[in-house]
Amino acid sequence: MINGGYSVTDNRNPTLAKPRILITGGSGLLALNWFAAARDSYDVVLAFHERTLDIPGATGCKLALDSMDQLLAALDAHAPEFVVHAAGCTSVEGCEKAPNLAHHVNVVLAANVAAACKARGVPLVHISTDHLFAGHEAMVSEEVPVAPLNIYGKTKAEAELRVAEACPEALVIRTNFYGWGTSYRRSFSDVIVDALRQKRPITLFDDVHYTPILAESLVDTVHGLLARKASGVFNVVGSERLTKHRFGQLVAEVFGLDAAPIRRGALSDLPDLVKRPRDMSLSSRKVSAFLGRDPGPVSEHLYRLSLQAQRGLALELGKL
Ligand SMILES: NC(=O)c1ccc[n+]([C@@H]2O[C@H](COP(=O)([O-])OP(=O)(O)OC[C@H]3O[C@@H](n4cnc5c(N)ncnc54)[C@H](OP(=O)(O)O)[C@@H]3O)[C@@H](O)[C@H]2O)c1
Numbered sequence: 001m002i003n004g005g006y007s008v009t010d011n012r013n014p015t016l017a018k019p020r021i022l023i024t025g026g027s028g029l030l031a032l033n034w035f036a037a038a039r040d041s042y043d044v045v046l047a048f049h050e051r052t053l054d055i056p057g058a059t060g061c062k063l064a065l066d067s068m069d070q071l072l073a074a075l076d077a078h079a080p081e082f083v084v085h086a087a088g089c090t091s092v093e094g095c096e097k098a099p100n101l102a103h104h105v106n107v108v109l110a111a112n113v114a115a116a117c118k119a120r121g122v123p124l125v126h127i128s129t130d131h132l133f134a135g136h137e138a139m140v141s142e143e144v145p146v147a148p149l150n151i152y153g154k155t156k157a158e159a160e161l162r163v164a165e166a167c168p169e170a171l172v173i174r175t176n177f178y179g180w181g182t183s184y185r186r187s188f189s190d191v192i193v194d195a196l197r198q199k200r201p202i203t204l205f206d207d208v209h210y211t212p213i214l215a216e217s218l219v220d221t222v223h224g225l226l227a228r229k230a231s232g233v234f235n236v237v238g239s240e241r242l243t244k245h246r247f248g249q250l251v252a253e254v255f256g257l258d259a260a261p262i263r264r265g266a267l268s269d270l271p272d273l274v275k276r277p278r279d280m281s282l283s284s285r286k287v288s289a290f291l292g293r294d295p296g297p298v299s300e301h302l303y304r305l306s307l308q309a310q311r312g313l314a315l316e317l318g319k320l
Contacts, residue, residue, distance in 0.1 A: 018043045022080040024065060024113060025087030027051040029187055030127060032320070033179035033215035034084060036313055038223070045078050049087060051184070053320055065109040071116035082123040082226055085113045085163075088156075092131070095152040096274045106155035107162055114166035124170040125222055126163045129156045130210060130237065132174065135277025138209065138241060142174070142233045142286055149275045160233065171225055172233045174282055179215030179305070180313050182320040188212075189305060192248045196257040203265035206245035210280040211237035214301035216308065224291045234290070235282040240298045247298065254302040 019042055023031040026046025035044040035058050046053070047063035054060065059078075064070050065087060075083070088106050089095050095102035110126060117124040131153040132146040146157045163170050181187040186194070195202035213221075213236065221236045242250075245264055252259035267278060288294050295301075308314065 019081040020045060020078055021082060021084060022047060022074065022078050023084040023086055024063070024109075025049070025085075026060065027053055027182075027185075028086055028088075028090075029179060029181055029185050030086045030177060030215060030218075031084070032182065032317055033177075034086070034219050036180075036308075036317070037216045037219040042081070045074075045080065047074065047087075055320070065112055066104075068112060068116060071112060072119060075116060075120040075122055080122060082125060083113065083117050084125045084127065084222075085110055086127045088127070089152070092150060092152045092274050092276060095155060096150060099151045099155075102151050102155045103158075106152075107159045110159040111162035111166050114163040114170055117170070118167040123226060124163070124167050125226070126159070126170050126172045128160050128172050128174045128233075129153070130174055130176040130235075130280040130282050131277065132157050132160075133277055133280070135279040138279050138281050139211070139283040140235075140281065141283045142235055149277055151274075153277075164232075169231045171222070171231055173218075173222060174233065174235045175213060175218055175237055176210050176280060176282075177213050177215045177218050180308060180317045182317050184320075188244075188247075189251060189302075192251045192262075193255060193257070195261055196252055196255070196259070199258070199261055201261045201263055202248065203263040204243075204245040204248040205267045206243045206264050207266045207268055208244050208276075208278055208280070209241050210244070210247075211239070211241050211282050211284070212247060212298065212301075213238040213295055214304055216304060217295060217301055221287060221291065221295065224293075225287070228290070230290060234287045235284055236287055237282045237284050237295065238298055238301060239284050239288070239295050241281040242298060250298055250302055254299055255306055 022045040045059045089102045134147040148154045178189040181190045
C-alpha cells in the first residue's frame with residue numbers, strides 16, 4: 001500500500017494477529033521499553049525519524065510526523081488500537097540552544113499526531129513530562145497551573161494544550177521514567193549502573209527531588225488507563241519522592257554494587273546549567289484512585305529492572 005509517500009506491506013495472518021500499537025519516537029528510550037513491555041500482547045509498530053532500527057519482533061517504519069498525509073496513511077495501514085506519541089526533543093540543553101526546533105518537534109508534531117488520531121478516531125497517548133513547574137512545591141497534582149522554567153518545559157506545556165485542542169479525548173501522561181537503554185541512549189539508571197560497575201566516580205544531586213517510575217510500570221499503568229477509557233491529564237510516576245542521590249544509592253543496594261563511587265552534588269553549585277526545577281515530584285493520587293492501585297516504591301521498581309536484565313533485556317537493548 002502506498003499513500004502520501006508512506007508505504008507498508010502487511011503480511012500478518014488476520015486470524016493470528018494481535019492488536020497493534022503504533023509508537024512515534026521509535027528509536028527512543030521509552031518507545032523501546034514500551035515495545036519490550038507490550039510485545040507479548042501487542043504487535044508493536046515503531047515509527048522512526050532519522051535513526052532506523054531492525055528489531056526482531058517489531059515492525060519498523062519511517063514516518064514524517066510533519067506530513068498529515070503520511071500520518072493518516074500510517075493509521076490506515078496499521079490500524080493501531082492506540083498510538084503512543086513518544087517522539088520529542090528531550091534534551092533540556094538542546095531545546096535551549098535550538099528553541100525553534102524544540103517548538104516544531106515538541107509542539108507542532110504533537111499537534112499533528114493528535115489531529116491525525118482525531119481524524120481516524122484512534123485513541124492517543126501523548127507523553128508529557130514532570131518538567132512543567134518551577135519546583136517550589138512537592139508532589140504536584142494535575143490541577144496545579146504549569147509554570148515551566150525553560151524551553152523544554154515551555155514546549156512540553158504548550159504541547160499539552162495543543163494536543164487537547166486537536167484531540168480532546170487524548171490521554172496526556174506526565175512522567176519521569178527509567179529503563180534499559182541503548183548504546184546511543186542511556187537511561188539515568190544505566191548511567192549509574194555503568195559507573196558503579198566500572199567503579200567510576202559519579203556525582204548525583206542531593207538537592208533535586210523527583211518521583212521516577214520504571215518504564216515497564218508506566219506502560220502497565222497507561223494500558224490500565226486505556227482499558228478504562230481514561231482521557232485528560234494523568235501523572236504516572238512512582239509514589240516515592242526522593243533525590244537523585246538517594247536514587248543512586250538505591251540502585252547500588254538493589255544491584256548489589258558498591259555505592260562508594262557515588263558523590264553528593266548540588267544543582268545549586270552549577271549556575272551555568274539551563275535553569276531547571278529543584279523539585280519535579282508529582283502526585284500519583286489521581287491515577288491510584290482511578291485504577292485502585294499504587295505504583296509502588298522505587299526499590300520494588302529497581303528490583304523489576306534487575307529482573308529485566310536477568311531475562312536479557314539490558315543486553316538486547318544495549319546491542320542497539
Ligand atoms: N527520559 C525521561 O526520563 C523523560 C522524562 C519525562 C518526559 N519524557 C518524555 O517522554 C518522551 C520520550 O522520551 P525518551 O527519553 O524516550 O526520548 P528519546 O530517547 O530522547 O528519543 C526521542 C525520539 O524522538 C525522535 N525524534 C526527534 N526529533 C524528531 C522529529 N523531528 N520527528 C520525529 N521524531 C523525532 C527521535 O528520533 P531520531 O533519533 O531518529 O531523531 C527519538 O526516537 C518525550 O516526549 C519526553 O519529553 C522523558
